[in-house]
Amino acid sequence: MAAGIEHVGPRLRAARQGRGWTLAELAERAGMSTSTLSRLESGQRQASLELLVPLTGLLGVRIDDLLREPPDPRVRRRVQRREGMTVAPLTLEHSPVQTYKITFPAASVSPEPRVHDGSEWFFVLSGVIRLELDGAEHLIGAGEAAEFDTRLPHSISATAAGPAEVVSIFSASGERIHTRGAG
Template sequence: MAMDLSRVGARLRAARQQRGWTLADLASKAGMSTSTLSRLESGRRQASLELLLPLVSVLDLRLDDLVRGEPADPRVRRATERRHGRVVAPLTLEHSPVQTYKIRFPASRAAPSPKVHEGVEWFYVLSGTIRLVLDGREHLIGAGEAAEFDTRLPHSISASSDGPAEVVSIFSASGERIHVHGA
């Protein structure tokens, strides 16, 4: 992300006001004149490290908080994939700490072989019925219901034989590898 000095004043003002401080309060704490701070906040004075360092220290901010450029486009633009009969649509950016997907499972007469891996998994059923086999016990999870479980227990997830089912699923990294990309 590029450095952008044009928004420094507005960001300083917002941080000061969020703390309920006047211009004089912050200027005094940072060891500068009220007029200098006023000109900095209004954009009439160019920001410099010499002026910003005491301010970020007093405001308990990082310099990056004041000079960061435009944030990256927040829209997720990752391709939907078809894997093992499932349609998998990523709902999070590629480097998000937790991966979230919308997955459409085809109707299935039988549960797939159970898998075991580190992590926790959570899903919410948007439509249809999901068959969750967890530690040898079958659970039918319907639209509007959610499930969360320890993935160190043998488990498999599939749609019931009634028809396709669609879920939003949140995985740890190991769960993503097993369920989204295959072991």
């Protein structure tokens, strides 16, 4: 079967419904019978260029859009290891917000605080996170979350008691600093 051909009918239906048109309205505009269009949308009729060209023109979609393979939603990005942390991406590379599962190693002292544009949110999965934020230390345990403006001096680390795992959500500028380094 050709790439994406099984998706033509549902995509035609979605485009038609997006325009607010009934089967009969689109069939009439395209110069075909309602039953032909119905069978195309349900997959009971083989799609051909002769049928698709007038429909795509009326619906404002490209034939390529009807035939493309469905996107793969799985995130298949490399886990990074940096400064003792394990950083596992949880979102696609071009997502508007970046999310990571980060494992921080045990640390007896906090890293030097940083300041940069952006904002950050994290949820502690296990262990205890030490968040130094604007000169104050906050201990955030499993099941707790924190959100802050990264223009305030801040550092994030596990405590000396052991490693800690978090799910972190960053704005674009925060993601660059925290997962790729200040350079």
